[in-house]
Amino acid sequence: MSETLANLLQENRRFEPPAALADAANVKADAYEEASADRLAFWAKQAQRLDWAREWDQVLDWSNPPFAKWFVGGELNVAYNCLDRHVAAGKGDKVAIHWEGEPGDTRTLTYADLHALTCQAANALTELGVRAGDRVAIYLPMIPEAAVAMLACARIGATHSVVFGGFSADALSGRIQDASAKVVITADGGYRRGKPSGLKTIVDEAVAQCPTIEHVLVVRRTGQDVAWGERDLWWHETVETASTEHEAQPFDAEHPLFILYTSGTTAKPKGILHTTGGYLTQASYTHHAVFDLKPETDVYWCTADIGWVTGHSYIVYGPLSNGATQVMYEGTPDTPHKGRFWDIVDKYGVTILYTAPTLIRTMMKWGDEFPAAANLSSLRVLGSVGEPINPEAWMWYRKNIGHDNTPVVDTWWQTETGAIMISPLPGVTAAKPGSAMRPLPGISADVVDDEGNSVPNGGGGFLVLREPWPSMLRTIWGDDQRFVDTYWSRFQGMYFAGDGAKKDDDGDLWLLGRVDDVMLVSGHNISTTEVESALVSHPSVAEAAVVGATDPTTGQAIVAFTIPRGSVDTEGEAGEALIKELRDHVAKTLGPIAKPRQIMLVAELPKTRSGKIMRRLLRDVAEHRSLGDVTTLQDSTVMDLISDGMKSAKSDDE
Numbered sequence: 001m002s003e004t005l006a007n008l009l010q011e012n013r014r015f016e017p018p019a020a021l022a023d024a025a026n027v028k029a030d031a032y033e034e035a036s037a038d039r040l041a042f043w044a045k046q047a048q049r050l051d052w053a054r055e056w057d058q059v060l061d062w063s064n065p066p067f068a069k070w071f072v073g074g075e076l077n078v079a080y081n082c083l084d085r086h087v088a089a090g091k092g093d094k095v096a097i098h099w100e101g102e103p104g105d106t107r108t109l110t111y112a113d114l115h116a117l118t119c120q121a122a123n124a125l126t127e128l129g130v131r132a133g134d135r136v137a138i139y140l141p142m143i144p145e146a147a148v149a150m151l152a153c154a155r156i157g158a159t160h161s162v163v164f165g166g167f168s169a170d171a172l173s174g175r176i177q178d179a180s181a182k183v184v185i186t187a188d189g190g191y192r193r194g195k196p197s198g199l200k201t202i203v204d205e206a207v208a209q210c211p212t213i214e215h216v217l218v219v220r221r222t223g224q225d226v227a228w229g230e231r232d233l234w235w236h237e238t239v240e241t242a243s244t245e246h247e248a249q250p251f252d253a254e255h256p257l258f259i260l261y262t263s264g265t266t267a268k269p270k271g272i273l274h275t276t277g278g279y280l281t282q283a284s285y286t287h288h289a290v291f292d293l294k295p296e297t298d299v300y301w302c303t304a305d306i307g308w309v310t311g312h313s314y315i316v317y318g319p320l321s322n323g324a325t326q327v328m329y330e331g332t333p334d335t336p337h338k339g340r341f342w343d344i345v346d347k348y349g350v351t352i353l354y355t356a357p358t359l360i361r362t363m364m365k366w367g368d369e370f371p372a373a374a375n376l377s378s379l380r381v382l383g384s385v386g387e388p389i390n391p392e393a394w395m396w397y398r399k400n401i402g403h404d405n406t407p408v409v410d411t412w413w414q415t416e417t418g419a420i421m422i423s424p425l426p427g428v429t430a431a432k433p434g435s436a437m438r439p440l441p442g443i444s445a446d447v448v449d450d451e452g453n454s455v456p457n458g459g460g461g462f463l464v465l466r467e468p469w470p471s472m473l474r475t476i477w478g479d480d481q482r483f484v485d486t487y488w489s490r491f492q493g494m495y496f497a498g499d500g501a502k503k504d505d506d507g508d509l510w511l512l513g514r515v516d517d518v519m520l521v522s523g524h525n526i527s528t529t530e531v532e533s534a535l536v537s538h539p540s541v542a543e544a545a546v547v548g549a550t551d552p553t554t555g556q557a558i559v560a561f562t563i564p565r566g567s568v569d570t571e572g573e574a575g576e577a578l579i580k581e582l583r584d585h586v587a588k589t590l591g592p593i594a595k596p597r598q599i600m601l602v603a604e605l606p607k608t609r610s611g612k613i614m615r616r617l618l619r620d621v622a623e624h625r626s627l628g629d630v631t632t633l634q635d636s637t638v639m640d641l642i643s644d645g646m647k648s649a650k651s652d653d654e
């Protein structure tokens with residue numbers, strides 16, 4: 001039988017945890033044994049991290065798969081767990097958020113401050129007629145009010161739907177309509193790349209199509225002029241004048257906490273529904289375990305936007321339920337200069353940093369001098385999420401950001417999984433660059449072939465989850481059938497993640513990108529990730545995107561778009577020589593089957609708003625134009641095609 005997905009890349013480097021970190025780690029190796037001995041007892045124990053108003057009667061009800069119920073009969077309030085209990089424990093003066101605006105303005109919010117503001121927002125929303133079970137849309141920049149708005153909804157049992165502030169009016173109105181939201185919380189604007197961007201104008205356009213919206217609550221951030229209508233209310237006149245007293249009511253463990261839309265490739269966005277008790281349990285536990293958070297001493301920073309699930313689970317619910325002190329940054333990494341992130345780490349003494357491979361590769365491209373100019377010695381754990389991290393990007397991150405001794409945790413999960421599923425534990429795992437390693441304690445992941453059989457070590461195939469987990473999505477909002485069809489129909493009794501993966505000889509897991517992107521070259525299924533990693537392992541390459549383009553001889557042929565590192569000469573013959581060298585380098589690293597037919601040197605790659613490479617668009621570029629054999633940076637045709645494609649892709653909302 002032919003292999004489901006080829007395993008080409010070999011990686012033998014391993015990095016043991018630093019001894020001191022391992023000795024003091026929050027979670028040690030015994031957690032794996034404990035969880036495998038009794039998975040439900042393990043999760044019940046982790047649920048005790050939270051304060052429950054009523055204990056559950058049953059840990060898991062899986063009698064009607066794939067519709068799970070966790071902590072059945074339990075009751076709790078999410079905002080109480082993130083705020084009130086810390087204040088009650090005497091931690092009201094502890095800093096919750098060090099906020100840094102892009103222009104350089106700052107705010108410091110303690111747990112008491114965040115609690116008071118959240119109570120005010122809860123009172124204001126109640127006053128506006130929002131009740132438990134109603135939906136509230138949140139369309140805000142990265143300002144503390146974004147977290148407050150989410151927590152206020154959670155506090156009164158309203159289901160929030162956060163829409164990323166970079167989305168268009170059409171995308172926003174589609175999401176508002178799908179969820180029949182009653183209220184939108186937005187701002188006049190926010191700062192991006194040194195300029196105020198407008199949000200309220202986009203909301204006005206969106207809300208014109210949304211009859212369910214009764215009120216628009218507007219935070220004043222930039223002070224820019226905004227049009228004003230009947231349903232508009234200023235946050236400072238509504239929320240900030242409300243009472244700071246509010247008693248949180250408990251909600252059922254399965255009460256809907258939030259909807260978050262994931263844009264599929266072409267289809268209508270899916271409203272991923274998460275509920276209360278299981279979600280908070282796993283967000284809290286994984287934040288404690290994977291980042292080894294010590295709330296009294298750590299300063300944690302997740303660079304994601306609150307509009308993505310990473311922001312939900314690892315800016316708001318995980319860190320705040322754990323009483324963390326964190327940094328929140330409004331803007332872009334190169335404003336006013338390319339060292340902004342490292343200045344922030346230096347300024348606040350950040351100890352734990354969680355970011356994305358796209359950002360790491362961008363920093364590699366910009367050059368080592370930017371991190372070198374800041375003092376990064378406070379860092380002790382580094383995390384990565386969002387895409388496979390190429391081994392060389394992992395090495396660069398550890399060396400240049402983590403002074404060659406911090407663990408790097410590559411965390412695999414999805415909007416649908418709600419929280420981290422596969423990751424090293426920083427005090428336990430001897431991590432391999434580029435591997436997400438093992439499922440966390442209490443999680444069962446596997447790699448299967450076309451027929452759903454587990455592949456042996458050394459084999460590749462489809463990533464699946466074999467058992468339900470506490471923070472799993474409960475359904476797609478309003479479409480149970482689509483939930484069943486999308487995730488539970490490909491393989492009997494297993495959750496299909498849509499990602500390719502392989503097990504190495506030790507059984508450790510390597511994520512290989514979306515299965516839709518796998519290339520079929522002369523009968524071999526080759527992952528884009530492995531070819532990209534081989535390219536990035538060449539010292540002249542900062543970033544690469546690979547696609548399979550139709551080819552008369554091989555079925556599909558490998559076409560690579562490659563961004564050289566800042567210092568590399570790509571003029572004329574030097575560029576042509578580099579392209580030849582890179583093709584040979586890939587053939588040598590992965591074998592001749594993986595040698596790209598064509599490599600183009602480019603200045604930028606098209607990315608979605610969350611930073612994932614838009615391979616669909618690159619496939620169009622590779623297929624629909626007769627490009628020369630050699631395309632160096634001096635040839636602008638490719639860049640023009642990419643930027644034209646970007647414009648139309650963004651306008652139809654990815």
Ligand code: WT7
Pocket residue numbers: 262308309310384385386387388389410411412413414415416436497498499511512513514610
């Ligand atoms: C998809 C989910 C999870 C929060 C951010 C993205 C890819 C995510 C990794 C990783 C390889 C990864 C997968 C996954 N992905 N993390 N560590 N290694 N791939 O959430 O937008 O729902 O995307 O991102 O393809 O299925 P999302």
